[in-house]
Amino acid sequence: MTFAWTPHRFSGGALALDVANSVVLRADPERRIDRFADPAVMDAFATGANRHGAERDLFGGLEPARETARAGLIALREAIDRHFRAEARGEGKPALLADLLEASAATLRRSGAQPQALDTATARSALLLLSRPEPERLKICPNCQWLFLDRSRNRSRAWCDMAVCGNRAKANRHYRRNREDQRP
Numbered sequence: 001m002t003f004a005w006t007p008h009r010f011s012g013g014a015l016a017l018d019v020a021n022s023v024v025l026r027a028d029p030e031r032r033i034d035r036f037a038d039p040a041v042m043d044a045f046a047t048g049a050n051r052h053g054a055e056r057d058l059f060g061g062l063e064p065a066r067e068t069a070r071a072g073l074i075a076l077r078e079a080i081d082r083h084f085r086a087e088a089r090g091e092g093k094p095a096l097l098a099d100l101l102e103a104s105a106a107t108l109r110r111s112g113a114q115p116q117a118l119d120t121a122t123a124r125s126a127l128l129l130l131s132r133p134e135p136e137r138l139k140i141c142p143n144c145q146w147l148f149l150d151r152s153r154n155r156s157r158a159w160c161d162m163a164v165c166g167n168r169a170k171a172n173r174h175y176r177r178n179r180e181d182q183r184p
Contacts, residue, residue: 003035003038003041004048005044005045005047005048005049005051005052006048006052007052008161008163009021009022009048009052010048010049010052010053010054011146011148011160011161012054012146012147012148012149012160013054013148013149013151014054014055014125014128014129014149015049015053015054015055015059015121015122015125016080016084016122016125016126016128016129017080017084017129017146017147017148017149018049018053018054019045019073019076019077019080019118019122019125020077020080020081020084020085020147021146021147021160022034022035022036022042022045022077023035023036023077023081024144025144025145026081026145027145036070036073036074036077039067039070042064042065042070042073042118043064043065044064045064045118046062046063046064046065046118047062049062049118050062054149055125058125059116059121059124059125061116062116062117062118062121063114063116063117063118064117064118065117065118065119066114066117066119068110069107069110069111069117069119070119072103072106072107072110072119073107073118073119073122075103075106076103076104076106076107076119076122076123076126077122078103079096079099079100079102079103079104080100080103080122080126081147082096082099082100083096083097083099083100084129084138084147085140085147087135087138088138088139088140088147089140097130100126100130103123104123104126104127107119107120107122107123108120108123108124111123136155137149137150137151137155138150139157139158141158141159141160141161141165142158142159142165143159143160143165144160144165146160147160148160
């Protein structure tokens with residue numbers, strides 16, 4: 001099966017969230033898909049982020065993580081997901097913040113002279129997210145469970161991507177409504 005990093009895959013609004021969203025159906029162990037399990041797909045993520053990512057101007061020219069840094073990127077991704085998912089639910093914990101800071105620090109220590117490597121840029125993106133003054137803009141998509149930043153003026157964005165998750169939710173609602181109308 002071939003896989004492409006399309007614009008929808010970068011709907012998180014920050015590189016760190018897009019990396020966290022590289023696990024599809026995270027809460028369902030039976031159907032969970034880790035896109036970074038394939039090193040070639042992980043390497044292609046950097047190219048996709050350069051093309052479609054919200055922070056491409058900030059982290060433009062991203063390069064794939066070095067082979068020796070891949071395990072660290074996965075550890076960072078999981079720390080990002082745990083911390084920001086808890087924050088979005090209003091359940092932030094100091095221990096999760098400490099884990100994120102430790103994973104970011106370890107990544108930045110390993111980075112050396114590669115500021116444009118995916119792992120380094122992801123750590124920097126996570127630290128920038130921590131410094132944002134409006135944590136209520138961090139949300140979880142009710143359809144796919146991905147993390148995203150709500151950059152709408154009135155903070156009313158409901159889905160990570162209206163064209164995908166929003167349409168699915170509306171189509172599902174329409175289907176259920178029509179089905180109820182057809183009952184005797």
